[in-house]
Amino acid sequence: MHPVDAMGQDRDGAAYGxxxxxEDAKRELRRAIFKAVCIPGHQVPYASREMPIxxxxxxxxxxxxxxxxxxxxxxxxxxxxxxxxxxxxxxRAFFALTCPGVTGALRTEAASVIQTRHRIPEQPLRADxxxxxxxxxxxxxxxxxxxxxxxxxxxxxxxxxxLWVKLYEDMVAFDEITISHRYPTRINGHYIIDPSPIPRxxxxxxxxxxxxxxxxxxxxxxxxAVPPHTDAIPITFNDVAFAVESFRDRTxxxxxxxxxxxxxxxxLDEFPDEDGVRVFQCSDAAWCAMRLDRMEAAx
Amino acid sequence: xxxxxxxxxxxxxxGSARLMDALRAMGASAPLELDQxxxxxxxxxxxxxxxxxxYHPRLASLALKQSLGDSLEAAFFLRAYRSTKxxxxxxxxxxxxxxRIIRRVSAxxxxxxxxxxLGATPDYLHRLFRFELMDEGAERFADIARDWFGDRPxxxxxxxxxxxxxxxxxxxxxPPLADDETPPFDITREPLIFPVPRSAQLSTMARGxxxxxxxxxxxxxxxxxxVHPTVGELRVGYLPVMVPHPVTGKPMEAGEVLVTECEIVAxxxxxxxxxxxxxxxxxxxxxxxxxxxxAMAVLDRAISVxxxxxRIANPSEDPEFVLLHVDGIxxxxxxxxxxxxxxxxxxxxxxxxxxxxxxxxxxADAPR
Numbered sequence: 106m107h108p109v110d111a112m113g114q115d116r117d118g119a120a121y122g123x124x125x126x127x128e129d130a131k132r133e134l135r136r137a138i139f140k141a142v143c144i145p146g147h148q149v150p151y152a153s154r155e156m157p158i159x160x161x162x163x164x165x166x167x168x169x170x171x172x173x174x175x176x177x178x179x180x181x182x183x184x185x186x187x188x189x190x191x192x193x194x195x196x197r198a199f200f201a202l203t204c205p206g207v208t209g210a211l212r213t214e215a216a217s218v219i220q221t222r223h224r225i226p227e228q229p230l231r232a233d234x235x236x237x238x239x240x241x242x243x244x245x246x247x248x249x250x251x252x253x254x255x256x257x258x259x260x261x262x263x264x265x266x267x268l269w270v271k272l273y274e275d276m277v278a279f280d281e282i283t284i285s286h287r288y289p290t291r292i293n294g295h296y297i298i299d300p301s302p303i304p305r306x307x308x309x310x311x312x313x314x315x316x317x318x319x320x321x322x323x324x325x326x327x328x329x330a331v332p333p334h335t336d337a338i339p340i341t342f343n344d345v346a347f348a349v350e351s352f353r354d355r356t357x358x359x360x361x362x363x364x365x366x367x368x369x370x371x372x373l374d375e376f377p378d379e380d381g382v383r384v385f386q387c388s389d390a391a392w393c394a395m396r397l398d399r400m401e402a403a404x
Numbered sequence: 405x406x407x408x409x410x411x412x413x414x415x416x417x418x419g420s421a422r423l424m425d426a427l428r429a430m431g432a433s434a435p436l437e438l439d440q441x442x443x444x445x446x447x448x449x450x451x452x453x454x455x456x457x458x459y460h461p462r463l464a465s466l467a468l469k470q471s472l473g474d475s476l477e478a479a480f481f482l483r484a485y486r487s488t489k490x491x492x493x494x495x496x497x498x499x500x501x502x503x504r505i506i507r508r509v510s511a512x513x514x515x516x517x518x519x520x521x522l523g524a525t526p527d528y529l530h531r532l533f534r535f536e537l538m539d540e541g542a543e544r545f546a547d548i549a550r551d552w553f554g555d556r557p558x559x560x561x562x563x564x565x566x567x568x569x570x571x572x573x574x575x576x577x578x579p580p581l582a583d584d585e586t587p588p589f590d591i592t593r594e595p596l597i598f599p600v601p602r603s604a605q606l607s608t609m610a611r612g613x614x615x616x617x618x619x620x621x622x623x624x625x626x627x628x629x630x631v632h633p634t635v636g637e638l639r640v641g642y643l644p645v646m647v648p649h650p651v652t653g654k655p656m657e658a659g660e661v662l663v664t665e666c667e668i669v670a671x672x673x674x675x676x677x678x679x680x681x682x683x684x685x686x687x688x689x690x691x692x693x694x695x696x697x698x699a700m701a702v703l704d705r706a707i708s709v710x711x712x713x714x715r716i717a718n719p720s721e722d723p724e725f726v727l728l729h730v731d732g733i734x735x736x737x738x739x740x741x742x743x744x745x746x747x748x749x750x751x752x753x754x755x756x757x758x759x760x761x762x763x764x765x766x767x768a769d770a771p772r
Contacts, residue, residue, distance in 0.1 A: 155484045241741070350751065374747055
């Protein structure tokens with residue numbers, strides 16, 4: 106138990122303790138995390154607590170982060186790759202409020218714990234960093250089997266035939282695999298996970314990484330993990346290669362680059378600017394800022 | 405891009421919170437007192453207590469005040485607050501015969517032991533506006549109270565009432581109550597992994613969202629199901645809560661909770677002993693929420709039918725379908741989350757659509 110855990114707990118119940126959750130809840134979360142790491146890709150059920158932000162806004166990720174954080178940690182929160190989007194700002198403010206001592210970071214390399222929604226940072230993470238992903242749908246089989254009890258059996262038997270059939274049907278209908286995000290990914294040769302709504306661009310980052318990836322689904326009450334140095338292979342066919350998003354202009358054939366930092370190796374957000382012209386910009390704000398800083402320093 | 409501009413996110417949230425607060429304070433109305441919410445909107449208050457799953461009447465009032473009267477949001481406040489509290493102990497099962505009744509009806513029998521007691525209900529009121537309520541003063545309130553209590557003799561109602569269903573049980577028309585010693589499933593400490601025991605089913609519905617429970621139960625009543633319920637007994641009242649003394653372990657009264665309980669009798673089934681018996685559906689929740697308790701009892705019966713027959717014929721009989729979709733905090737949260745930015749996934753969607761369109765020979769996106 107952490108020394109500051111008991112502090113700040115007002116007898117009237119008006120104030121909140123360190124990291125919001127009661128100690129039993131944090132212990133349960135940590136045990137679920139251990140189990141998830143020991144069985145890579147397996148969805149570990151846990152009694153997800155209600156958080157003061159709504160379900161669907163990252164309550165699963167938040168519980169993981171709260172169970173991980175101690176007062177010496179440095180936390181970074183991103184949503185769609187950005188630190189300053191409303192939801193990221195809101196979650197960061199909650200950590201600041203309930204985790205005294207914990208510092209915040211915008212730079213990817215400075216954080217010990219990074220909570221994210223929909224993106225994995227471009228900067229490869231180190232062994233001493235943990236990436237916590239917020240998960241809306243933990244089970245990749247939900248698209249082919251609505252019944253949870255049957256899905257559990259299918260996972261146990263590594264019975265993923267229907268997922269492949271779905272991919273095959275895609276090929277027949279569109280000559281393309283149409284899964285754009287939440288790409289089913291096989292972990293350590295057995296369980297297939299839903300890697301959360303990250304774009305395909307981010308899926309290869311899961312494979313044999315240095316860092317620990319933790320996935321938290323609050324509403325669906327599941328935790329799973331891709332531990333460091335673990336195989337993470339997006340499922341596909343021998344003759345159909347897995348492809349990440351292409352940012353190549355279809356008429357000129359040139360790759361779009363970030364309008365701020367000029368990066369041609371990052372996932373780009375596409376949007377119309379004030380004049381209605383299509384522009385592109387790094388989705389990972391920290392990556393963009395780091396490149397701009399370097400360019401400024403070089404000048 | 406103002407939505408996500410640097411600092412913009414945090415500043416926008418602050419501004420939004422200030423505006424929420426300002427909405428309450430605008431105009432000339434006096435600040436709501438917590439007591440007014442509990443007293444004058446007891447049914448809304450009850451709903452929040454029950455869906456929040458935490459019996460804290462004062463905080464339920466605060467939640468309604470802070471959430472500008474949104475019942476889903478208010479219940480959410482109670483739930484989130486609950487996450488900060490450890491589980492200190494467990495109570496033994498409570499017998500609702502010990503309830504201090506404020507209302508009790510049976511649709512099965514004209515007369516019941518202890519008598520029907522209509523209590524406060526809008527059931528038989530005409531929904532015609534009483535325009536005089538648009539302008540009431542404190543004096544009028546005092547008059548109403550004086551009128552009500554003035555001609556009332558002291559406590560004359562009995563403190564406990566027998567259960568209507570006991571009569572049916574005595575006659576053998578309902579199966580005898582089985583003594584179940586298994587500890588109840590605690591949905592606040594364990595996730596639902598199907599199949600789940602009936603205690604998990606009941607506690608999930610006990611804090612379920614009223615509208616969600618009603619919609620599913622109504623589908624069963626209308627034809628997507630065949631429970632055909634009769635309200636054996638519906639009672640509302642205050643139930644003394646007995647908790648084991650931390651030192652002696654002896655039960656002691658810690659207070660009382662307002663509870664609505666509904667037992668429905670459904671069509672008969674063949675029993676193990678051979679003779680057919682009626683079947684039972686059970687609903688109970690915090691606060692005064694009759695529609696919720698009845699809907700819950702119908703769904704309890706519907707799910708049990710499917711379990712007994714080993715066959716799910718309708719959505720309301722499927723425990724996964726019902727139990728995973730009736731929680732207001734979860735469904736409201738997930739519905740709300742679609743308002744958050746999704747541009748990374750949408751970017752990925754566009755990439756796939758463009759690729760598929762290019763392959764099918766359609767004009768790919770024309771550069772502007």
